Amino acid sequence: MSELMNFAPVVLKNLFSKPVTKNYPAEPAVYPERSRGHIEIDLETCIMCGLCMRSCPSGSIKVDRPNMTWTINRFDCVQCGYCTVVCPKKSLTINPGYQEPGQEKFEASYTKPQPEVKPEVKAEAKPEENK
Amino acid sequence: MGKRSVVPFGPQHPVLPEPIHLDLVIEDEKIIEAIPSIGFVHRGLESLVDKKNYKEMMYIVERTCGICSFMHGMAYCEAVEDVMDVEVPDRGKYLRTIWSELSRMHSHLLWLGLLADGFGFESLFYQCWRLRESVLDVLELTTGGRCIFSVNKIGGVLKDLDDDMIKAILEAVSKVEVELEAIKKTFLFDYSVESRLKGVGVLTKQQAHDLGCAGPFARGSGLKLDMRLRGYDAYKDLDFEPIVSEDGDGYARCYVRTMEIFQSIDLIRQAISKLPKGDIAVDVKGNPNGEAFVRVEQPRGEAVYYVKGNGTLFLDRMRVRTPTFANLPGLVETLKGAQFADVPLLILAIDPCISCTER
Ligand code: SF4
Ligand code: SF4
Numbered sequence: 001m002s003e004l005m006n007f008a009p010v011v012l013k014n015l016f017s018k019p020v021t022k023n024y025p026a027e028p029a030v031y032p033e034r035s036r037g038h039i040e041i042d043l044e045t046c047i048m049c050g051l052c053m054r055s056c057p058s059g060s061i062k063v064d065r066p067n068m069t070w071t072i073n074r075f076d077c078v079q080c081g082y083c084t085v086v087c088p089k090k091s092l093t094i095n096p097g098y099q100e101p102g103q104e105k106f107e108a109s110y111t112k113p114q115p116e117v118k119p120e121v122k123a124e125a126k127p128e129e130n131k
Numbered sequence: 132m133g134k135r136s137v138v139p140f141g142p143q144h145p146v147l148p149e150p151i152h153l154d155l156v157i158e159d160e161k162i163i164e165a166i167p168s169i170g171f172v173h174r175g176l177e178s179l180v181d182k183k184n185y186k187e188m189m190y191i192v193e194r195t196c197g198i199c200s201f202m203h204g205m206a207y208c209e210a211v212e213d214v215m216d217v218e219v220p221d222r223g224k225y226l227r228t229i230w231s232e233l234s235r236m237h238s239h240l241l242w243l244g245l246l247a248d249g250f251g252f253e254s255l256f257y258q259c260w261r262l263r264e265s266v267l268d269v270l271e272l273t274t275g276g277r278c279i280f281s282v283n284k285i286g287g288v289l290k291d292l293d294d295d296m297i298k299a300i301l302e303a304v305s306k307v308e309v310e311l312e313a314i315k316k317t318f319l320f321d322y323s324v325e326s327r328l329k330g331v332g333v334l335t336k337q338q339a340h341d342l343g344c345a346g347p348f349a350r351g352s353g354l355k356l357d358m359r360l361r362g363y364d365a366y367k368d369l370d371f372e373p374i375v376s377e378d379g380d381g382y383a384r385c386y387v388r389t390m391e392i393f394q395s396i397d398l399i400r401q402a403i404s405k406l407p408k409g410d411i412a413v414d415v416k417g418n419p420n421g422e423a424f425v426r427v428e429q430p431r432g433e434a435v436y437y438v439k440g441n442g443t444l445f446l447d448r449m450r451v452r453t454p455t456f457a458n459l460p461g462l463v464e465t466l467k468g469a470q471f472a473d474v475p476l477l478i479l480a481i482d483p484c485i486s487c488t489e490r
Contacts, residue, residue: 006316010258020261034275034290057183057190080190080281085289094275 031096036079039094041070043112046091052083068112075105135163138471142171146249146475149485153478157471165466167459173489177449184444185211185419189283195451196487197278198241199429201234203487204283206427206436207449209363211285212415213423214440220410221365223287228365228402229300230270230280232395236307237266238430239388239395242482243318246385249479250327258314262307269303272296287412297403304396311392318389319382328381332465332477335379344461345454346432347391348481351384353377358428369401384480418442429454431482453487 022029031037048070050063060076061083063069077099084092135158142150150171156164179191193204205227212219219227244259267277273296274280282289292300318324334344339352349356350373357373359366374390376383419440426435432454439447458481465477 006321007255010313010317011254014254014258020264032272032275034273035271036275036281055187057187078190078194079276080193080279081275081289082187082190082281085284 033096035096036081036094037097038074038079038099039072039077039083039092041072041110042091042093043070043110044091045089046070046087046112047089048112049088051086051088052092055086056083062107068114069109070112071107071109073105073107074099075102134158140474144475147478147483148245149483151478151483151485153466153474155466155471155474160471162466162469162471162474165463167463169459169485169489171489172486174486176490177451180446180449182445185438185440185446186285188446188449189285190281192449192451193279193281193283195490196453196484198238198484199234199431199434199487200279201230201283202427202429202434203451204280205231205364206425206434207438208283208285209427210423210425210436210438211419211440213425214419214421214438215285215415215417217286217413217415219287220413221407222291222409223411224364225402225406226288226290226292226411227283228369229292229399229406230274230282231364232398232402233266233270233300235430236304236392236395237263237270238482239392240266240307240311242388242430242479243314243385246476246479247318249476250324252317252324255314255317258310262310262314265303265306269300272299284412286415287410289412291411292406297406300399301403304399308393308396311389315389318385325382327473327476328385331381331473332469332480333378333380334461334465336377338464339379339461342460342464343457344432345457346429346482347384347387348432348458348461350375351387352379356433358426358433361426363425363427365402365405368405369398371398381476381480388482418444419446431455431484432457451487451490453484453490455481455484455488458483459488 048063048065048068050065053061053063057080058076058078060073062071081094084094135156138155138157140153140155141147142152152168154166155162176191176195180188183191189204189207192207193200195203240259240263244256247255247259271277273292274282274290334352336353339349339354345356353375355373355375371394374387374394376386420442422439424437426433434454435452437450441447462478462481466474469477
């Protein structure tokens with residue numbers, strides 16, 4: 001049963017074909033649409049309920065309700081996507097593109113703009129006064 | 132009788148991808164006895180059930196293993212679904228089967244590569260991993276992750292396959308089928324490969340049975356043990372026969388795994404042709420109360436999941452028995468009487484996954 005030279009055709013084909021690997025970084029990596037790279041938040045819809053913070057298996061999200069900030073430690077996040085599943089407002093999405101490596105872990109904070117009724121009225125009133 | 136000495140082997144070794152330690156009692160170049168010890172990568176995943184609720188645990192059990200990740204998550208979900216009397220929609224079951232079989236393909240291709248590396252056939256090693264890459268790419272396309280998919284949930288799956296993705300899966304498996312056909316000849320008929328595998332580390336059918344071996348390791352010894360025959364998920368509707376070889380040596384294990392890749396390709400095609408329409412998941416309400424025991428066939432063999440809930444968000448107990456754990460006694464048996472130079476190959480032959488053994 002045993003034979004010699006079984007591998008020769010594979011080797012020959014290999015010798016005369018292009019490399020299988022990409023010439024990265026000259027040729028950029030292409031991620032499919034579903035690739036789980038990083039979490040993005042839509043602060044417009046987030047209601048700061050803190051459910052994502054309580055559900056994250058690796059504990060990488062912090063929600064500070066009084067200051068209206070949403071913080072994520074992207075180095076601790078394991079890209080499981082559970083926060084996107086639990087968020088009641090579907091404010092979180094997981095998109096392609098990985099966090100760049102760094103020498104230290106750091107957090108990214110996002111503060112919710114506060115469109116309260118009063119400041120808006122004032123802001124509108126001011127230009128009128130100036131006129 | 133020569134002088135006996137003890138050679139420590141592992142946990143770090145150039146050929147071994149996994150941290151297992153063996154004390155080898157040798158006489159000249161012959162192994163008299165092997166004493167395994169594990170415990171280098173224990174992470175305490177089972178005890179995390181106290182801190183993480185049963186839905187979050189899904190994402191933790193998935194990380195038990197980097198290769199059979201999907202099937203760990205799936206077995207856990209099935210155990211919890213069993214406790215909660217949840218019936219997963221048919222499409223969800225079929226998708227789980229398709230992803231399971233794709234996982235099996237990439238795991239076996241990885242193993243074939245490592246085996247080739249183990250007996251020093253570097254270019255064959257890279258050919259196997261090149262093929263594995265096309266499976267990983269299609270997994271990334273369909274689930275978003277290359278090894279850890281995070282698509283399971285209690286009650287079904289999170290992501291559906293559209294027509295383009297199904298086409299991509301079929302194209303990828305066809306490509307692997309054609310190219311593996313060429314590489315297969317080297318694994319199964321090449322003179323130098325045969326000389327390293329034939330008659331090495333023989334485990335008889337009786338021994339494999341008595342030592343409780345599982346998966347391709349047991350099937351290589353002639354035991355027709357395959358948990359897929361239990362008919363979980365879509366396997367009840369699919370037509371397949373476990374691949375068994377009677378020889379019980381390294382060659383038989385290599386044969387079983389190579390042929391299982393072709394079997395997986397066939398199962399994927401069958402599952403796709405029968406893929407029902409409909410929901411992929413059901414909503415789950417309440418907390419698990421009761422206990423369940425689930426057995427699934429992973430690439431390395433049978434994994435057993437046990438969960439016990441008490442009606443709260445947190446489970447009382449979760450227990451995992453992984454296939455490598457079942458295969459360690461068999462490994463120790465095959466090492467007895469083997470040549471020292473064959474030890475890495477014999478350890479590779481059980482496809483060890485120590486990090487899931489230690490959890
Ligand atoms: S779960 Fe959603 S809505 Fe709630 S704090 Fe997190 S991102 Fe905002
Ligand atoms: S993706 Fe997972 S680990 Fe990352 S922030 Fe969301 S829940 Fe946490």
